[in-house]
Amino acid sequence: MRKRTTLVTLVTLAIVVAISVTSILLGRSMSTASSHQQKIGKQDLPGTISGTENKDLIPDQAAYAVFLRFAAHATKSNKAVLRSYLKSHGFDEAEIGVIQAVAVDFRRRVAVLDKEVEQLKDENWPNPDPSVMGRLSELQQQKEILISEIADSLPGRLGSRGEEKMSYLIKDKLKAKMKIAPAPAPPGGPGWNKKHH
């Protein structure tokens, strides 16, 4: 019994030490960064891809995802904003109608995926096990397929002139201002660096 109590104490202590060490390391890097940020503004994470520097490094998939997320949000909260945005990029009324319909379709279909993701995360809070991570990856793939499907359908729905405008908006305007942060590195995977912990 005494051994068991000692073991529980040791385990608890180990957890507290692990959390503290991580927090301290994280806190130190963040506080160093924060004092630096006070001087020159907040910095992006190292390894961030910036479309301003090279827009070709931003995948179409990511750019369409951002555009569709905004468009879907706008069709729900304020349709006039989306209309105004598209008009400022030269889309005519018919093309705006098509894009609004596409955004509504995306919102409806991605909501199903978002809902399952939220449920999975709530049920497996805070850290999902590998099987849940596997399911989340599947859902991510489904989301990517949905985005590709919508992006591929646009030329047919918008017509050649509309598609030209959309392509310019995504590839020249949106990508040029987009950024992509580095992904969390799984332990042992590429980019994993033991020294930081």
Place this chain on the structure above:
Amino acid sequence: MQRHKSDMLAKMLKLIIAVMICGFTALPAFGQMGASFYSVVWTDESGDVYGFGVTDSSYNQYNHQSRAIVSLSSPNGRVSSYDTGYSGSSATGYVYLLYDENDVGSYFINTEHWDYCPVVFSDIYQGSSTQTTQTCTDTCTQCRTQRHNQTILAYTALAVCEATALTVLNNGLAACDLQNFCKPEHQDYNPELCASCKNNHYENYAIAQAACAAAFAGLMLTRPDCGDGTRQNKQCAFICSND
């Protein structure tokens, strides 16, 4: 007892791995895509400025949550901001400022993109995205209104001028007809004198018509030129034209 110990060690290991996973979010991981983020700002036709910021993450990022803090500021310091809070894998916030003719120039949007790790209860700053747009004093609408009003004035003046000249002509001709030299039954009837009387009025009418046309041309020519390439609308686009 041994089994219990192994279970506890396994749980501890699992937790430590989770802590490490969250911590690594802040480390570089070249070749892998994490959250995408973007800000945009634009000016609409009425000069109102709109913007939005999006943080969009993959579903499979260890239960992390996305957040976007969007802030739009005007040259004179008006600010519109929106904080989405942590809201799942994707966070979108939009902001706007209405047109103010005393607050024109560069409008700036800045979005801070954040990530929350639920295991170590830590907010992780992912980066920021910014953009600017311009608003201008609308000289185009004012110019076109002035031009339009002057066009109406010119046409109205021409119509009134021509109608007056025609009335004067008709009255003159009628006055001639009342003269005895224009009455064939009268003893003083003189067709030459009558024709001369009427010709005088026709000549005056022609002069009046020329004056009307000159006045019309003068008004039309002095209208402001709104298509000279220097006029601006509220979006600062050099697209103003005379029509």
